[in-house]
Amino acid sequence: MHDYSLIASNLKNIVGENNVLKERVDLALYACDGETLDSAMPDLVVLPGSTGELQAVVKAARQHNIPFTARGAGTGLSGGATTVCGGISLVLSRMTKIINIDPQNQTALVETGVTNSAVSQAAAKFNLCFAPDPSSQTASTIGGNIAENAGGPHTLKYGTTTDHVLGMKVVLPDGTLVTYGTGSICRLGFDWLSLLTGSEGTLGIVSQATLRLLPVAESVETALAYFPTLESAAQAVSDIVAAGIIPCAMEMIDQLTINAVEDSFKLGLNRQAQALLIIEIDGSKLKVEREKNKIASMLEACEMLSFTWAKGVHERAQMWKARKAAVAAYGRLASHGYVLDGVVPRSKLAQALNTIKTIAEEHSVLIANVVHAGDGNLHPCLLYNGSNEQEVARVLKASYAILKMCVDLGGTLSGEHGIGIEKAEAMPFLFTADDLSVMEWVKKAFDPDLCCNPGKILPNPAICGESGRRPLARHKLSLAC
Numbered sequence: 001m002h003d004y005s006l007i008a009s010n011l012k013n014i015v016g017e018n019n020v021l022k023e024r025v026d027l028a029l030y031a032c033d034g035e036t037l038d039s040a041m042p043d044l045v046v047l048p049g050s051t052g053e054l055q056a057v058v059k060a061a062r063q064h065n066i067p068f069t070a071r072g073a074g075t076g077l078s079g080g081a082t083t084v085c086g087g088i089s090l091v092l093s094r095m096t097k098i099i100n101i102d103p104q105n106q107t108a109l110v111e112t113g114v115t116n117s118a119v120s121q122a123a124a125k126f127n128l129c130f131a132p133d134p135s136s137q138t139a140s141t142i143g144g145n146i147a148e149n150a151g152g153p154h155t156l157k158y159g160t161t162t163d164h165v166l167g168m169k170v171v172l173p174d175g176t177l178v179t180y181g182t183g184s185i186c187r188l189g190f191d192w193l194s195l196l197t198g199s200e201g202t203l204g205i206v207s208q209a210t211l212r213l214l215p216v217a218e219s220v221e222t223a224l225a226y227f228p229t230l231e232s233a234a235q236a237v238s239d240i241v242a243a244g245i246i247p248c249a250m251e252m253i254d255q256l257t258i259n260a261v262e263d264s265f266k267l268g269l270n271r272q273a274q275a276l277l278i279i280e281i282d283g284s285k286l287k288v289e290r291e292k293n294k295i296a297s298m299l300e301a302c303e304m305l306s307f308t309w310a311k312g313v314h315e316r317a318q319m320w321k322a323r324k325a326a327v328a329a330y331g332r333l334a335s336h337g338y339v340l341d342g343v344v345p346r347s348k349l350a351q352a353l354n355t356i357k358t359i360a361e362e363h364s365v366l367i368a369n370v371v372h373a374g375d376g377n378l379h380p381c382l383l384y385n386g387s388n389e390q391e392v393a394r395v396l397k398a399s400y401a402i403l404k405m406c407v408d409l410g411g412t413l414s415g416e417h418g419i420g421i422e423k424a425e426a427m428p429f430l431f432t433a434d435d436l437s438v439m440e441w442v443k444k445a446f447d448p449d450l451c452c453n454p455g456k457i458l459p460n461p462a463i464c465g466e467s468g469r470r471p472l473a474r475h476k477l478s479l480a481c
């Protein structure tokens with residue numbers, strides 16, 4: 001057994017007395033992320049204040065052979081920051097410096113505990129922005145965004161985080177500090193930045209990042225359209241893209257969500273609609289005007305109930321509220337919500353949403369849907385009562401059925417929330433044993449002792465030290481199909 005009191009006092013010498021937490025009441029706050037179905041307490045929480053401190057903490061953890069898991073804001077939705085093997089929760093929320101905004105090269109150099117929206121706010125002075133825009137952006141950190149390869153409503157046009165990272169300082173699992181990427185969009189040799197982005201903190205901890213900034217668009221137009229069926233809404237999405245227009249966002253919510261949002265926020269939404277679509281276009285004034293006219297005539301020609309363009313900033317914000325407040329509104333429907341993340345080809349959106357309805361009925365689970373429709377990224381929200389174990393078991397079974405369906409339709413297991421612990425056992429739906437063993441090989445090349453965020457991504461991964469895997473709800477219920 002580890003002597004955590006001794007380790008804690010060593011770590012206090014590195015990060016200061018107040019930045020090592022070991023009381024149960026404090027540790028409990030770090031036992032899970034936004035995926036609250038599964039939780040496991042860390043043995044210590046450590047908050048380094050600089051790259052040097054982070055490196056020293058990792059070296060100390062290695063010396064004692066204890067696992068460590070990076071944590072940003074803990075908004076992750078796949079259990080990535082959950083310390084499934086105990087050990088140290090390494091929280092980067094003190095590392096929030098925006099070191100430099102370089103308007104000439106359109107880059108930002110930041111510490112990775114800074115929030116996503118703080119970067120765009122700092123860049124706004126130069127009419128620049130950081131394009132990845134997860135809905136959690138006021139809380140989630142750049143480190144968490146890099147680790148999960150976060151996307152957002154505007155992924156359709158601007159891509160995910162990996163398209164906007166130009167350099168990183170990374171503390172490897174043995175405490176070595178390495179620099180990947182030069183800050184230029186040109187990359188050479190092994191593409192370390194791409195490998196590290198989306199690796200969910202399993203290959204190292206990113207302490208600083210050079211981010212690519214983009215000019216703020218000259219013009220933006222946003223439309224809200226109502227549809228009588230999921231099929232007609234999905235068809236409109238496909239038609240717009242097929243016409244050669246790439247909106248910066250196309251977001252769909254279903255009728256259950258429309259009603260929950262309307263009950264909560266009284267936005268005046270049409271409750272009769274089976275689907276609501278938000279379409280946003282941006283670019284130069286000329287281009288936006290041309291696309292606006294084209295979209296308007298396409299919508300008029302399709303099977304829809306009504307559509308309207310936002311007149312000004314306030315109306316645009318109200319339209320977006322219908323989408324962004326959806327998860328909060330689900331609180332009216334159930335005490336617990338589990339936001340799933342799967343992807344299907346855009347052309348199979350309607351089929352996927354109808355199958356989710358069937359899965360909901362088969363497992364007696366209430367499921368509402370928000371969808372990044374443009375990129376086929378589904379977020380079915382499974383609503384349940386967490387104190388009812390049978391209901392939790394049905395929710396987990398339904399979630400695996402949905403993930404399987406996504407893969408069967410030619411899609412994938414995650415658009416942006418990552419694999420974490422949530423989907424590790426679903427990885428064989430998509431990958432062969434050979435595929436998985438190559439991933440394990442990469443993991444071991446970076447982390448031979450398997451101490452860096454153990455228990456994530458790979459099914460049945462080996463673990464580090466003596467801590468041992470802590471039982472998670474999904475493993476206790478042994479539900480993997």
Ligand SMILES: Cc1cc2nc3c(=O)[nH]c(=O)nc-3n(C[C@H](O)[C@H](O)[C@H](O)COP(=O)(O)OP(=O)(O)OC[C@H]3O[C@@H](n4cnc5c(N)ncnc54)[C@H](O)[C@@H]3O)c2cc1C
Nearest residue numbers: 072073074075076080134135141143144147151201206416
């Ligand atoms: C209401 C809500 C809306 C959301 N909307 C979106 C959305 O639109 N798009 C989207 O992509 N996600 C969304 N998410 C999920 C979540 O916000 C993202 O995954 C986000 O990137 C996590 O950031 P975080 O700082 O909270 O990371 P955490 O949850 O703390 O950690 C996530 C993972 O990153 C690792 N990690 C954290 N920091 C580092 C680091 N510096 N170096 C290496 N690894 C690190 C952790 O070990 C863990 O595996 C949403 C979540 C909520 C609660």
